[in-house]
Amino acid sequence: MNPLAREFWSRMDAAEQKLSLVSEEDARQPLRPDGWSRKEILGHLVDSACINHVRIVFATTLDGYECPKYDQDAWVVLHGYAQVPWPAILDQWRARYTWMAEMVTNLPDAALDRQFTITGFPPTTIADWINDCLQHLDHHVHQIVTVPATT
Numbered sequence: 001m002n003p004l005a006r007e008f009w010s011r012m013d014a015a016e017q018k019l020s021l022v023s024e025e026d027a028r029q030p031l032r033p034d035g036w037s038r039k040e041i042l043g044h045l046v047d048s049a050c051i052n053h054v055r056i057v058f059a060t061t062l063d064g065y066e067c068p069k070y071d072q073d074a075w076v077v078l079h080g081y082a083q084v085p086w087p088a089i090l091d092q093w094r095a096r097y098t099w100m101a102e103m104v105t106n107l108p109d110a111a112l113d114r115q116f117t118i119t120g121f122p123p124t125t126i127a128d129w130i131n132d133c134l135q136h137l138d139h140h141v142h143q144i145v146t147v148p149a150t151t
């Protein structure tokens with residue numbers, strides 16, 4: 001297994017252990033006035049996994065791949081995460097990240113240095129982008145676990 005895939009599985013397992021401890025009551029509360037609740041942050045991680053999974057597969061299989069940015073607030077609203085029970089969002093999260101981890105495990109070494117572009121940003125390599133995805137995961141899991149809920 002390539003080191004990046006090993007890292008992906010281990011960060012995902014660490015995140016899951018923390019996310020599984022969150023109660024439905026805490027998950028429902030916004031973390032800031034007018035900000036996302038834990039449910040919406042976890043839903044945003046589901047969206048991010050879907051989008052970045054597809055970006056990485058396209059970048060692996062197409063030369064010069066360029067993809068759009070996405071409107072993260074609109075995606076969270078469109079999926080109605082605020083109304084979905086925490087365990088259901090967590091099931092989606094687990095499924096999407098496992099699916100992505102399996103794809104990263106199967107990436108040939110040559111794919112890791114391939115470049116792609118998100119419109120408006122400098123080109124990135126697949127390996128750098130996977131590392132960014134893991135930092136993004138850690139950032140939001142940290143928020144979910146440490147920011148006290150406002151009531």
Ligand code: NI
Nearest residue numbers: 044072136140
């Ligand atoms: Ni984010």
